[in-house]
Amino acid sequence: MTEFDRALPDFRDIEVAARRLDGQAHRTPVLTSSYFNGVTGAELYFKCENFQKVGAFKFRGACNAIGALSAEVARRGIVTHSSGNHGQAVALAAAMNGLKAVVVMPKDSARVKLDAVRGYGGEVVLCEPGTANREATVRELIDRYGYHEIPPYDHPDIIAGQGTAALELLQDVPDLDVIMAPVGGGGLISGTAIAAKHHNPDIRVIAAEPANADDAARSFRSGRIEPAAKTHTIADGLRATLGTLTFAVIQRHVDEIVTVSEQAIIDTTRAVWARMKIIIEPSCAVPLAALIEGRYDARGQKVGIILTGGNVDIDQFVAASR
C-alpha cells in the first residue's frame, strides 16, 4: 500500500500527533488584541505559531511525521525539498531525534535560509531551481542512499501534526464560532478543519489565500486541483499547489476560501507588528487581512486565527512593500 492509498487522516491521528509533540514542540500562547477586535468587530484569538520552534507551525508536521517512522526507516535518514520553513522544521525535528536529515534546496536560495537549515543540523544539497529539479534530486538521493522522504504537506502525518495547533487553540478557547488559517499546499488548513469539525461541526472553517495565488479558491469552486499560475505575492509561503490528500480534506471540511489583496496583506503585516508587537511573516497575515478587507464578515463572532509563522526578512519586506 503506497502513501497515497492510505485513508485520509482523522481526529484520532491528531490526538496521536499531540502525544508525539508533547515535550518536543512548544505549546504556543493565544494572544488577543483589543485594537484588532475594534477594527474587525469580532472577538479574535491568535494562536501564535510564530513562537513555535523554527518560528513556524511547520515544526508540528515534521515532528509528527518523523515521530511516526519505524526505527528501521528512521535510521536510513530523511530527505525533503524546501526553500522555506519546512526544511528547517525537518532539520530540527530530525536532529532532536538523533537522525540525519538532507534538505534539497534551490541554488538561488537566500544565504540566511541555507544557514538556518545547517544551523539546525541539516545537510543541504543544492539543485537547480524549479519543482521538477528539486523532485528529481530528491529521487536521486533516495535511490542512492535509501533516505525516507518527508513531504511538505500532502501526507497524513503532516496534516495530523499541523492539526495540533487548532486542537490546542480549541482547548484554550472552546467556544469559537469561526476558525481561520491561510492555505498554500493545504497541510495546515486540512489539519485545522479536521480538528475543528470534530470539536464542533458548526464551527465555520475559513481558508484565506492571496488573490494573486488563488489556486485553492479556484480548485474549491471547480472541484478539481487547479495548478498555481504565476504567483506574484509577498506571501511567499502560500505559493504551493494543493495536494491530493489536502484537497480531499478541504472539499469535505472547509466552508469557504476567501482571497485577499496584496495591499491588505502588506498593511496587515505591518499593523500586527505595530499593534501586537510580534513579528509575523506576510503569509501569516492573510486571514486577518481577509477580515479587515471585508472578505469574510465575522462581526460579533469569536474567531480563532492561526498565526502561522514569523520568518520574514524585514529589510526585504520593507523594500518590497514601499
Next chain:
Amino acid sequence: MTEFDRALPDFRDIEVAARRLDGQAHRTPVLTSSYFNGVTGAELYFKCENFQKVGAFKFRGACNAIGALSAEVARRGIVTHSSGNHGQAVALAAAMNGLKAVVVMPKDSARVKLDAVRGYGGEVVLCEPGTANREATVRELIDRYGYHEIPPYDHPDIIAGQGTAALELLQDVPDLDVIMAPVGGGGLISGTAIAAKHHNPDIRVIAAEPANADDAARSFRSGRIEPAAKTHTIADGLRATLGTLTFAVIQRHVDEIVTVSEQAIIDTTRAVWARMKIIIEPSCAVPLAALIEGRYDARGQKVGIILTGGNVDIDQFVAASR
C-alpha cells in the same frame, strides 16, 4: 512642601502602585529564549513591557501618578511634555480615568507620534523644539488653566509605578541573581532597583545605556549629575538626563552602569526580532546588547531583563541601520 522635598520612594510606594495598576495595566508575560541563553551563557528572563498598554513600561508610571492625584487636582486636567512614549502613556491613563490630558510636543514630531497621543484621547499642544521651549509651554498652560503636571521620570509616583514591572518579574522568577534595565532619565532603573534590593539585597542591579549617551555612567562615576552631551544614538528613548530623585536612588541602589556600542544595539534589536519574534525598540535592546557585547559578565547566572517597549518605526530603523 514641594515635590522635591518629599523623601525618595521606597518599596511600600511600589506596593501601593501595584494595587493602583491592578486592572488598569497589563501584567506582561515573562519570555525565555534558548538562543540568547546560548549566546550569553546566562539564564535570561525577559519581562515584556513591549506588550504593555501603549507599547511601553511608561504606562505604569503615568497610571500610578494619575491614580495618586486627589479628585480636586485631577479635575483640573493634566499636562506633560513628551516626544515619545510618556505622552501616549499620560494620554491613555488620563482617558481611562475620565480626565483631560494635554501633551506638549515639539512641532517637528513625527505625524505618527502626534496621532498616537490624539488616538488615546490626549490634546496636543505644539511648541518649538528644545527642552526649554517645551518647559516654558507647559508652564504657560499651568498658569493659564491650572493643569497638574506629570513629569516623565523624576517623581516618586513615576518611579514607584515603573518599579511594578520588576516587582512582577520577581514574583514570577524569585531567584534572579541579576536584574537589568536601560537608563535614560532613570525612572525605570530607580523603581527596578528599589523593588529588587527590597526583594533580595544581593541581587545585582545593572543599568545599561548607549556609549553615545553615557551621561548616567559619567554621573555615576563623578557623583554629580552630568548633562547629556550631544547624543547620537539610535536608542532615542535614552537621551534624557538623570533627575535629582532618580540619581539619588541610582547612587544608593544600582551596582553598575555599563555602556554599549551603537552596532551592538542595532544588532541586538534585529536579533530579538528574528529570534524571539517580538518587536522591541532599540532603547529596549541595550541591556541584552551589554551581555552580548561582554560589557557585563553574567555567565551561569539567572538574569532578569526589562524589555521596555516596542514603539519603533521599522522603516526608519531599517534605513538608519543599513
